[in-house]
Amino acid sequence: MSTAAAPPPKKTNRIGLEVLSYKGSKTTLCAGCGHNAISERVVECFYELGVEPWRVAKLSGIGCSSKSPAYFLGLSHSFNGVHGRMPALATGAILANSSLLGLGVSGDGDTASIGLGQFMHMVRRNLPMIYIIEDNGVYGLTKGQFSATANVGSTLKTGAANDLPPFDCCALALKWGATFVARSFSGDKKQLQAILKTAISHRGLSVIDVVSPCVTFNDHQGSTKSYAYMKEHDLVLNELDYVPAQDDIAVEIPEGEAMDVRLHDGSHLRIRKLGRDFDPTNRLAALAAIEDAESKGEVLTGVLYVNTGKPTFLDLLNLPAEPIATLPESRVRPSRAVLEEVMEELR
Amino acid sequence: MSTLEVSPAEPLSAHAGRSVVNDFSLQVATVNGSGSQTANSVLMRAIFQMGIPVSGKNMFPSNIAGLPTWFTIRASKYGYVGRRKEIDFLVAMNPETAREDVMKLEAGAAVVYDEPLKLSQLRGDLHFYPVPFDKLVGPVCPDAKLRKLVRNMIYDGVVAWLLSIEMEEVHRALVKQFGKRKAKAAELNWGAAQAGFDYASKTLTKADPCRVERMNATAGKIIVDGNAACALGAMFAGVTVVTWYPITPSSSLVETLIGYMRRFRVEPETGKATYAIVQAEDELASIGMALGAGWAGARSMTATAGPGLSLMSEFIGLGYYAEVPAVIYDVERVGPSTGLPTRTQQGDLLMTAFLSHGDTKHPMFFPCSMEECFTMSIEAFEFAERFQTPVFILTDLDLGMNNWMSDPFPYPEKPMNRGKVLTAEDLDRLGGFARYLDVDGDGVGYRTLPGTNHTKAGYFTRGSGHNENAQYTEREDDYINNMDRLAHKFEVMRSHVPEPAEETRAGARIGIIAIGSSDYAARESCDQLQAEYGVAVSYLRLRAYPFTKHLEEFIRRHDRVYVIDQNRDAQLLMLMRMELEPDLIARLRSVRYYGGMPIDARTITDTIVKQEGK
Numbered sequence: 001m002s003t004a005a006a007p008p009p010k011k012t013n014r015i016g017l018e019v020l021s022y023k024g025s026k027t028t029l030c031a032g033c034g035h036n037a038i039s040e041r042v043v044e045c046f047y048e049l050g051v052e053p054w055r056v057a058k059l060s061g062i063g064c065s066s067k068s069p070a071y072f073l074g075l076s077h078s079f080n081g082v083h084g085r086m087p088a089l090a091t092g093a094i095l096a097n098s099s100l101l102g103l104g105v106s107g108d109g110d111t112a113s114i115g116l117g118q119f120m121h122m123v124r125r126n127l128p129m130i131y132i133i134e135d136n137g138v139y140g141l142t143k144g145q146f147s148a149t150a151n152v153g154s155t156l157k158t159g160a161a162n163d164l165p166p167f168d169c170c171a172l173a174l175k176w177g178a179t180f181v182a183r184s185f186s187g188d189k190k191q192l193q194a195i196l197k198t199a200i201s202h203r204g205l206s207v208i209d210v211v212s213p214c215v216t217f218n219d220h221q222g223s224t225k226s227y228a229y230m231k232e233h234d235l236v237l238n239e240l241d242y243v244p245a246q247d248d249i250a251v252e253i254p255e256g257e258a259m260d261v262r263l264h265d266g267s268h269l270r271i272r273k274l275g276r277d278f279d280p281t282n283r284l285a286a287l288a289a290i291e292d293a294e295s296k297g298e299v300l301t302g303v304l305y306v307n308t309g310k311p312t313f314l315d316l317l318n319l320p321a322e323p324i325a326t327l328p329e330s331r332v333r334p335s336r337a338v339l340e341e342v343m344e345e346l347r
Numbered sequence: 348m349s350t351l352e353v354s355p356a357e358p359l360s361a362h363a364g365r366s367v368v369n370d371f372s373l374q375v376a377t378v379n380g381s382g383s384q385t386a387n388s389v390l391m392r393a394i395f396q397m398g399i400p401v402s403g404k405n406m407f408p409s410n411i412a413g414l415p416t417w418f419t420i421r422a423s424k425y426g427y428v429g430r431r432k433e434i435d436f437l438v439a440m441n442p443e444t445a446r447e448d449v450m451k452l453e454a455g456a457a458v459v460y461d462e463p464l465k466l467s468q469l470r471g472d473l474h475f476y477p478v479p480f481d482k483l484v485g486p487v488c489p490d491a492k493l494r495k496l497v498r499n500m501i502y503d504g505v506v507a508w509l510l511s512i513e514m515e516e517v518h519r520a521l522v523k524q525f526g527k528r529k530a531k532a533a534e535l536n537w538g539a540a541q542a543g544f545d546y547a548s549k550t551l552t553k554a555d556p557c558r559v560e561r562m563n564a565t566a567g568k569i570i571v572d573g574n575a576a577c578a579l580g581a582m583f584a585g586v587t588v589v590t591w592y593p594i595t596p597s598s599s600l601v602e603t604l605i606g607y608m609r610r611f612r613v614e615p616e617t618g619k620a621t622y623a624i625v626q627a628e629d630e631l632a633s634i635g636m637a638l639g640a641g642w643a644g645a646r647s648m649t650a651t652a653g654p655g656l657s658l659m660s661e662f663i664g665l666g667y668y669a670e671v672p673a674v675i676y677d678v679e680r681v682g683p684s685t686g687l688p689t690r691t692q693q694g695d696l697l698m699t700a701f702l703s704h705g706d707t708k709h710p711m712f713f714p715c716s717m718e719e720c721f722t723m724s725i726e727a728f729e730f731a732e733r734f735q736t737p738v739f740i741l742t743d744l745d746l747g748m749n750n751w752m753s754d755p756f757p758y759p760e761k762p763m764n765r766g767k768v769l770t771a772e773d774l775d776r777l778g779g780f781a782r783y784l785d786v787d788g789d790g791v792g793y794r795t796l797p798g799t800n801h802t803k804a805g806y807f808t809r810g811s812g813h814n815e816n817a818q819y820t821e822r823e824d825d826y827i828n829n830m831d832r833l834a835h836k837f838e839v840m841r842s843h844v845p846e847p848a849e850e851t852r853a854g855a856r857i858g859i860i861a862i863g864s865s866d867y868a869a870r871e872s873c874d875q876l877q878a879e880y881g882v883a884v885s886y887l888r889l890r891a892y893p894f895t896k897h898l899e900e901f902i903r904r905h906d907r908v909y910v911i912d913q914n915r916d917a918q919l920l921m922l923m924r925m926e927l928e929p930d931l932i933a934r935l936r937s938v939r940y941y942g943g944m945p946i947d948a949r950t951i952t953d954t955i956v957k958q959e960g961k
Contacts, residue, residue, distance in 0.1 A: 096647070
């Protein structure tokens with residue numbers, strides 16, 4: 001008779017995978033880097049929602065942020081591209097296979113400096129994917145230069161102050177066509193989880209700007225992307241509750257208390273106002289709120305905008321449901337008769 | 348009162364009675380944006396329909412309207428359709444260039460001109476045919492706004508009468524040009540052509556020797572430009588993702604492809620497109636999209652020209668190291684920025700061969716004809732997936748944008764081969780895979796596509812820092828191992844690229860080597876050297892890089908080998924020097940032309956004769 005106790009049953013998600021299946025290799029980023037917290041949220045959210053990891057295509061550019069896809073979803077395909085040009089790779093991959101769940105990870109230098117053009121055109125196309133900006137206002141891998149999201153007056157460790165205005169990636173995304181726009185803080189676990197899960201359920205471009213402090217080059221006094229600065233200036237816009245499609249959602253919401261957004265996969269996002277009157281389906285109001293917060297030195301976090309009705313780039317291209325990359329020869333090579341017809345026209 | 352002197356020259360009577368049949372170059376000098384393209388195409392097509400080998404070259408400015416443009420039709424009973432420098436028959440419609448155009452002609456040439464230009468005063472050794480275009484266009488085109496466009500069709504009628512081009516063929520060509528939907532426009536233009544023909548037959552006296560006679564050398568053939576031929580090749584190769592950014596002279600490749608794909612690649616049952624074509628924000632994006640799509644398993648392509656290729660350089664390097672298939676068309680042209688973007692050149696050879704930083708080298712295909720533009724496109728898509736790497740198809744403005752006759756394209760008989768791609772079932776059987784492991788000894792690893800439904804399918808794609816398992820590494824041995832495998836893969840390509848075409852002449856001690864559009868002038872030059880100097884010349888046309896063993900064998904069999912380059916720096920010759928033994932390099936001579944026009948046979952012949960000391 002065996003005396004050993006049976007091992008406790010392993011905890012699995014709805015598709016029978018353990019959380020381990022959603023992890024990646026060990027991070028090589030600095031201890032305390034905000035990006036590591038974001039990687040952890042990605043692991044949790046994809047595990048909890050039971051997303052098939054092989055359905056995910058991770059894409060990134062160059063920088064500390066862009067290294068991070070190695071640290072989560074190790075079973076997924078991943079493409080670490082060139083600096084600032086991940087949107088192009090992502091566009092090609094998603095056009096080739098529209099069933100992929102694109103997960104792009106970029107940084108503030110990769111998005112707002114070298115990659116601004118590609119970022120804006122991806123926004124304009126409403127390419128269906130998740131685009132996370134791990135925003136620390138500084139170049140880490142090249143050891144501490146300003147990026148284009150650094151605030152006016154913020155200083156480097158050397159004391160040098162930034163005197164150019166920052167690009168606000170959320171404002172850019174809002175103005176030019178992204179359909180889910182949110183800002184969060186790497187230290188706000190619950191908010192970031194709700195935002196990430198919503199992005200997974202959203203069909204369209206989700207731009208998530210996550211203030212993610214760089215403990216080595218931009219966490220000092222004088223930085224506006226430090227843990228201390230965010231603790232003091234983070235103005236949480238709304239309280240978020242993501243309800244997966246499979247859960248019972250028959251709970252009545254008293255009118256006026258929260259907004260309920262039905263997402264493409266049947267999940268729901270409940271947005272509860274906090275203090276001020278703000279409607280996240282109103283693009284202009286969102287832009288105004290960002291401007292208002294900026295003028296007061298606050299960092300507005302939460303869901304800024306959600307629009308579930310706008311066609312995506314795939315819709316505009318009139319693509320079939322299945323991936324075009326692997327359509328059989330009979331569907332991509334026209335017949336002999338077609339060639340003869342064209343030749344006749346040219347005679 | 349004009350005081351122009353009549354230049355002393357051979358009296359015209361010396362040419363009397365001479366007849367030049369189906370062997371001349373006709374040039375139409377106009378202003379761009381004046382609608383002369385239709386008139387020129389119709390003229391060319393009418394000669395083609397009479398069974399005479401013909402080619403049409405448009406020399407146009409980088410401009411929308413108002414600058415000089417020249418269209419040259421060469422008819423040749425011998426089948427020579429490359430550029431010929433000498434013009435036998437000029438249609439001078441552009442007041443700005445008329446004087447210079449006339450002064451450049453050789454004695455005995457013919458000039459049809461707009462009567463008020465009074466060109467006949469310029470020279471006494473040419474045959475002048477004045478035509479009052481403005482007087483003739485009025486009655487046939489009551490709408491004054493259309494007269495500018497219809498006016499050009501008058502010279503079609505004049506030329507038809509002077510050269511004995513059958514008016515029925517002009518009419519047929521016109522109808523074909525305008526199609527059924529523009530029957531009214533065709534009718535209007537036909538009226539103008541007839542007016543020209545009537546005027547010429549009643550007023551002019553044929554004096555020059557040029558004329559056409561019906562032949563049977565074009566039966567069954569088509570007329571097409573290289574960009575359209577490449578577009579058709581891509582469609583029949585099963586391309587699914589096409590990305591581009593407009594740039595002369597490659598834009599019409601994708602624009603033509605868009606037209607064909609809309610017609611033939613939208614499924615009638617569902618109305619869905621089996622392709623995506625994206626006009627990107629720039630070339631950096633278009634190559635990125637093509638590589639993203641190739642990575643995800645699509646047959647993807649982009650089309651560009653030299654400046655675009657320069658921009659793509661970084662991404663191409665990533666494509667090389669990450670080993671991602673894609674087909675890149677480079678329709679070569681001259682110059683960066685404001686520099687002769689509408690002139691032809693083969694100037695991107697060296698840049699393309701090693702595009703990007705670090706150690707990189709890329710396969711290039713060199714089609715020389717319309718048929719090869721089609722067949723090599725299909726081969727390139729197969730090759731890219733077979734070797735998991737960016738493949739370049741180099742054409743040029745001369746091939747890409749000019750009209751060429753061709754045999755009809757052959758339907759691809761071989762089924763598509765998507766290369767070494769592992770499916771979920773394969774992974775079940777194998778238990779896993781190492782992305783960059785050389786399992787088969789050809790340097791090409793097995794890959795999986797994103798979305799493959801298997802826990803072992805995923806791998807991490809990045810630049811040069813990876814081991815056989817696609818894991819990140821900065822280890823010396825891993826890096827060298829990977830570099831050596833890539834070099835081996837490139838060597839294996841040598842026996843898989845399209846082989847050269849060779850024409851050997853008995854007893855030939857000298858040889859010519861050319862690529863792409865230089866073929867026409869090269870072959871004509873071989874004939875000139877034989878006929879005019881009694882020199883037998885063998886000819887090797889390379890069809891791809893890396894070079895095959897045939898190159899070395901060819902040079903070894905000849906004392907001297909002339910390498911033809913349409914660029915200043917002898918780029919094709921330089922590419923050869925990098926891999927040949929010194930004794931073979933010593934046999935190489937250079938023939939270069941880089942003036943922006945397509946190279947012509949006489950330039951090659953003269954250069955060789957000079958170097959041979961004849």
